[in-house]
Amino acid sequence: MLISLQSDLAELITSGSDNRLICKHNGLNGYGCSALPRDVIALGSCTCSSPTHHGITAAERTLETLRNADAESAEAFHDESERLCQSIRDRFAKLLQIPESIDIALTPSGTDVELLALALTRLRTRRLHAQQPVAQSKRGIVNIVVGPSEVGSGTPIASAGQHYDTLLPSGQQASCNEPVCQSLCDDVDIQTVDVRDAHGQMLPESMIDSMVIEIVGKAIDQEQHVLLHIVAQNKTGMHAPTLDCVTRITRDFPDDVTVVVDAAQGRISRQGLREALKRNYLVFITGSKFYGGPPFAGCLMVPPALQPRPEESLDEKCWPAGLADYLTAAEVPPHWRTIRERLGQWINVGAMLRWSAALEEIQAYYDVSDHARLKIMRCFEAAVPETFSQGDGIELMPVFAPIEDPHQERLLESKTTVFGFRVRIDGKLLDRATLRKWHQRINLPIETTDSPDRSALEACYHLGQPVPFADGSSALRIALGGAMIVRIATDESIGNDLTARLDWLKTQLLRLRTKLQYLIAEANAIEAAN
Incomplete structure (x- = not known):
């Protein structure tokens, strides 16, 4: 155990790893994620995500179990830790349908x-x-x-x-x-x-x-x-x-x-x-x-x-x-x-808390019917190219075609759930350092009083961090993750039925494009002034 079990959950759940998990003064780590749930449109699962409320609830249950064992004795805490790790392995294997002959570390x-x-x-x-x-x-x-x-x-x-x-x-x-x-x-x-x-x-x-x-x-x-x-x-x-x-x-x-x-x-x-x-x-x-x-x-x-x-x-x-x-x-x-x-x-302790939350997310994902999951993925992979091919200055990266037949070569390939895009200002592709700054701005509200797109600009969109290429350019990424699929499948606050919630997803992508084009227009204006 690295820190006291009486520490806050946010501190404990980021322990037992490395500096990537450390949150800064704004409450976000270097990837733009929080240790606790956050009001954000989560499209950055190709990097990582802020936890959901039901994930954190699972972590809280695990922490309570560990605290009770620690209060009993050091031996009880050690035994409970062993039991929890084995329970995590067993539940993971069951959810992913892993044969018993496979060892999991x-x-x-x-x-x-x-x-x-x-x-x-x-x-x-x-x-x-x-x-x-x-x-x-x-x-x-x-x-x-x-x-x-x-x-x-x-x-x-x-x-x-x-x-x-x-x-x-x-x-x-x-x-x-x-x-x-x-x-x-x-x-x-x-x-x-x-x-x-x-x-x-x-x-x-x-x-x-x-x-x-x-x-x-x-x-x-x-x-x-x-x-x-x-x-x-x-x-x-x-x-x-x-x-x-x-x-x-x-x-x-x-x-x-x-x-x-x-x-x-x-x-x-x-x-x-x-x-x-x-x-x-x-x-x-x-x-x-x-x-x-x-x-x-x-x-x-x-x-x-x-x-x-x-x-x-x-x-x-x-x-x-x-x-x-x-x-x-x-x-x-x-x-x-x-x-x-x-x-x-x-x-x-940190790893056990993170895995406890992750298992809750995996369970929620597989609780969604195959039909609904497929419908949401298909909507996403059609809506992203349709939405972002119409944005001046936004260049979608090519992707592999979706695999329909599970017997084709790429047995491990899922549907297309990650799209990269580059940004061009005054004819030049933006580099990684610039896109890192854009990544941060997209992930936080842009406050403005006179824009008709105020609601889109003030919304927070968490994207995948920029990936660098050999020519000096870089690409941000829009990714559909399991937690977003669960939200679209189940959250009636964003729509009464699945069709309405798919429309909500398309609206979020349009609003993201609006926010990106605001930043592009701002950058072009600065470039013209210089």
Whole structure:
């Protein structure tokens, strides 16, 4: 436990992670989210979201349970923490329909999962080659990260086995880019595969696949083990490489390649999730992006072939001691006995609170009928292009076509729920620094007394933070999340029936366009004056 259980919920629910969760003087963190519910049109779930009222109510129940146990004794608090973590794993597995054979490890955020996946991969390589000569049994790992600029900002750093923030979940301090464990870092070579060209346009799938195959081939020729990332719906909705490409690689090199599916966005089908696990892929997901739980809450799903063995003895060369600052014993399955001994013995109250809220959001999402969810998603993916293609200065980024047939290649791809757009002022595309300022202004009221669009300008719209591209431009993102789907499906205060509530959604998108065009007109006027 890092802070007193008697602290405010807002302080506790942001504990046990890193500086990204710390709220500033305006009550918002660096992503523009609050630790508590906020009156905002939530269209930024591709980054994170402020919690809903029913999510926070669930977190409050968990906090009360922990406080009662702590009042009883330290032992009771420890036991209750273990029970709660197991309950979170069990409920998550039930909601996502995960087979009992799959191990689930909780993490403070999606970025932290990278460290755990890397450590398990190294454990696998040592196990596979334990009977070989020493030089071969200590094979290095080539970690292939696809679309590095379009996954979590800390992902490429954590994938190298390095600290990505100065504040660790344990509360300890660190230096960014320093090794979590020197021996682990020495074993890892990061290779990245870009998914866009210099102008921000998506590369053909065949080209991305070819680059991945080339890196895999070179690594195996050099007797390295490969940890290959599949990105299942990244920040801008892309899925790469293709599952056909990955299937061929794992068929040809079953003992030389470990696959991890980066499904952190949560924009996947439960069927696709099960299919990936059946293929013996590691899969990580969060409860804090699409599903709308408070930032952040991650987990790693581990199929039987990649699970640690109870009899394995671990030392620093097999398991990085530095992970004890990121993960606690209670967050991993009880039968990971030797690993639990090397993880933190502190209790991550913040992570339990965030996951309690996230599970409530996941439950609410799947309580909505399939028919209603599909209707809302289809409305969104039609309304966004229709609304924003008519805005001068707003340029929608191209997206993958929606997958209708679940048997097509991208089994993990959901409907189109993320749209990126760039902004052009006086013929020039805005850069990331400028769009960060716009992101903040869109997320707060613009006070004006003489505009006929006053109500739209004063409304708060939380969008996904800008994603940078190689040409110096950047794109903000409009994302439909689970919490918004639940609101449209159930909230009679915004419409008497689903049709009326879908009209409400279209109205919100029009009002967002109005606010954007106000900022564009303002910027053009300043540019003209200069």
